[in-house]
Amino acid sequence: MTTTAADPATPEEADPSASFRHLLETSVAADRTCKTHEAVRFELMAALLRADRQPKSDSPVADVCCVTGDGHVLYEVLGAGLSTYADLRSGVARLHEVNHTLPTPADRLCLVLAGPPTEEWSAATVHGVFGIHVLWRTPQGWAGRDVETALGTVQA
Numbered sequence: 387m388t389t390t391a392a393d394p395a396t397p398e399e400a401d402p403s404a405s406f407r408h409l410l411e412t413s414v415a416a417d418r419t420c421k422t423h424e425a426v427r428f429e430l431m432a433a434l435l436r437a438d439r440q441p442k443s444d445s446p447v448a449d450v451c452c453v454t455g456d457g458h459v460l461y462e463v464l465g466a467g468l469s470t471y472a473d474l475r476s477g478v479a480r481l482h483e484v485n486h487t488l489p490t491p492a493d494r495l496c497l498v499l500a501g502p503p504t505e506e507w508s509a510a511t512v513h514g515v516f517g518i519h520v521l522w523r524t525p526q527g528w529a530g531r532d533v534e535t536a537l538g539t540v541q542a
Contacts (some may be wrong), residue, residue, distance in 0.1 A: 407487055410447045413480070418451075420425045423465035426523055430461060430537075433528065437538040447484050449498075450479030454538035462483055469499050469522075471508040478516045496521055496536050502529065 388507055417423050427449050434441040434452050441452040450461040450484050462481045464473060477497045485491050499522035509520035521530035521537075528537060 403487075406483075407447065410480075410483060410487065414447055414449070417463075417465055418464035422500050423463055426465075426498060427463045429523060429534070430498055432461065433537050439538040447487055451492070452538065454494075454535070456535050456538075458490065459494045459496060459536065459538075460488070460492035461496045461498050463498045466500055466501065469501060470504045471511065474499075474503065474512045474520065478512060478518050481508075481518060487521055494519065494536070 397474075405448060418427075427443065430450055431441045431443055432480055434450070435453075437454075439452050439454055441450050442448075443450050445451065449463045452461070453461050460481060462477050462484065464477050468471060468477070474497060481495045481497060485495060495517070496519045497512065499520065502522050502524070503520065509522075512518050512520050519531055519536050521533055530536070
C-alpha cells in the first residue's frame with residue numbers, strides 16, 4: 387500500500403528510524419530484566435564513579451555512557467551466559483546500532499561481559515576485527531584490553 391498526501395502516515399512510515407529505535411528500546415528493556423545484566427551494569431557504573439567519572443544510564447537504548455580521558459565511551463553489557471564469540475559479535479552489532487542513534491557518536495565502544503569470554507582468543511579477535519574493547523568481571527574486579535582506560539582510571 388502506498389501512502390498519498392491525503393493518507394496520514396504512521397510514525398514509523400514518516401520516520402523509519404523511529405521503528406529502528408523502538409526495536410532497540412524493546413531489546414534493551416528485555417536485557418534489563420536479566421539480573422546478571424543489571425548487576426554488571428551497576429558494577430560498571432560503580433567502577434566509573436570510583437574513578438571520579440559521571441556515568442549515565444538513563445537512556446532507553448544505551449546501557450551506560452560516560453566521558454573519560456579517552457572521550458565519550460559507550461558500553462554495552464551482555465547478560466548471563468553470553469560470552470561466546472558469537473555472543474560478542476552480536477554485542478558488537480548492538481553497540482554499533484546504539485551508537486548510530488546517539489546525537490554524537492561515541493569515541494570508544496566497549497562490550498562488557500559478566501565473566502571471561504568462553505574462547506580465550508575471542509576478545510582479542512573482536513578488538514582486532516571490529517575495534518571494540520571487551521571487558522569482563524573477575525572476582526578481583528575487571529579484566530580486558532586497556533581496562534584502566536575503558537574505566538576512566540588513567541588518562542588516555
